[in-house]
Amino acid sequence: MTMVETSGEDPAAPAKGSSFYLAMRILPRAKREAMFEIYKFCRQVDDIADTEGPRDARLAALDSWRADVEALYAGQPAGRMSGFIEPLQQFRMRKNDFLAVIDGMEMDVVSDIRAPDLSTLDLYCDRVASAVGRLSVKVFGVPEADGIALSHHLGRALQLTNILRDIDEDAGIGRLYLPREYLDAVGVAIRDPKDAIETDLTPACAPLVAAAREHFGKARAIMDRQPRTAVRAPRIMAEAYAPMLDALERRGFAPPRERVRINRAHLILAILRYAFI
Template sequence: MSEALMQHATQTIAVGSKSFAAAAKLFDAETRRGVLMLYAWCRHCDDVVDGQELGFAPAAVAAAPHAAGHDPVKELALLRDQTRRAYAGERMHDPAFAAFQEVALKHGIEPRHAYDHLAGFAMDVEEARYETIDDTLRYCYHVAGVVGLMMASIMGARDPAVLDRACDLGLAFQLTNIARDIVDDAQIGRCYLPAAWLREAGIPQDEIALPRHREALANIAARLVDHAEPYYESAYAGLAALPVRSAWAIATARLVYRQIGIVVKRRGPRAWDTRAGTSKLTKLWLLLRGGFDALSSRIRTTNSPRPARLWTRPAAESAAGSAGAAAGGLHAAPATAA
């Protein structure tokens, strides 16, 4: 069973995230197992709510989700219940939840973090709208920042200051993802861009995917990529607290995702002609740079405080309330801004 879970998790990340799969190979065996199993659970939850498989929707569901029998509200409620049962130590038959149970109980992943992640899917189910960049960052926290917190727990991080940096990397990743996927998201009726930015650019929200708005949309994407930069910078400061191989893996993932944002910005209006990514050669170069960053972070220990201007994850007290809300309803907790 143990090997079957690992095989399932490895296959999941190989299909679901080629960028992170490459970096994950740098972890030591035990950490890699935990990271892959957590990823498998996150991917599973995302797919269940969206009616997809490894990020791809069956034709029937894509054409008419409810007609195909897909009810995201019920699916989300089931995910919450399965998460509760996993933490209670019940035997889990679903491979993704068996994997999650193993990693969550072994590494002491806090239940509120798992429920906060599910609250991010609830925001999609509710078709949440984002007026400001802080609203967008609140979504980024739930779907990616809190994943950074859980990943850091697997790597042994417990210091709140280090966890803040891990959350910052998740925020940066998701801002990059949003910039890369603006048009694809719009084509399925989703938008994570601040409505205020769209109004400033003169783009109606229901016209985001139209070619005539590409120039203005490229400016918004560039603005989003620029907004991710201080979070990528903040994340660097957390590398020194991780075991060296974990630091190498995370430093590499940081560089690869950051490079995707650079590609989106460089392409301008043609950013969405093909999916932005990095070549194998570029990944190899960034892997080497990641090793340098992992080592240099141990030398350049300035202990500089996290910039106050950055969006701040919910405090432990409010996040605990968020977990309770996520367990009982669809509404995510309000975010706090720095």
């Protein structure tokens, strides 16, 4: 599930007007370039998960990325990982977090995720979002324990918001990330995503909205005790996404669901507040 937009010039590059690009653009050069390398890595493995090619071929492509990660940490980086040579030396990102991102994409390739149980959904969020956070906080300079906790909470907050935003788009490619426990609790026994989106999913989505909001709150509490410069970028991401969660809750989840996007005014104000003021 894609977190951010790409540039038309380079399919693996962030779009220059995207929330990710604007949030990371304020960083010092070395940190900015490291974050763009992390983005490119995540985008390329995410694209493998979201294509419609044969599953065996996509699994092999993900295995190729695993081999490239191993080669990077063995001091023999492949060309597409060569941009990590300096960031790895400077920021000491962990190999297991790169591999966790690939494992998360593999969950979408092995079979289309449809109404996972809560523990599977949480594992998915940890791999595709919080693992990215664990790579990122190394670059931002957040201390170890708080960095892991911030990655846990902000990663899940952002990913759950994406899941709530993208229900219809995900159903179009055969996926339904809403947990089965919440669907069963409100009597929605439908597992076919295209059938499920014809249903009022508001009761099943409400617990995810509450969980995302709780994760945002815990992430903010962690950021509040960090040096301002260490958490400027994650604060901007949180300030961009939290209002979108509010907008999704106001809209509800009954069909037809109007697309909710990041509020550009909130994003610009967050950039001004945390980057320049």
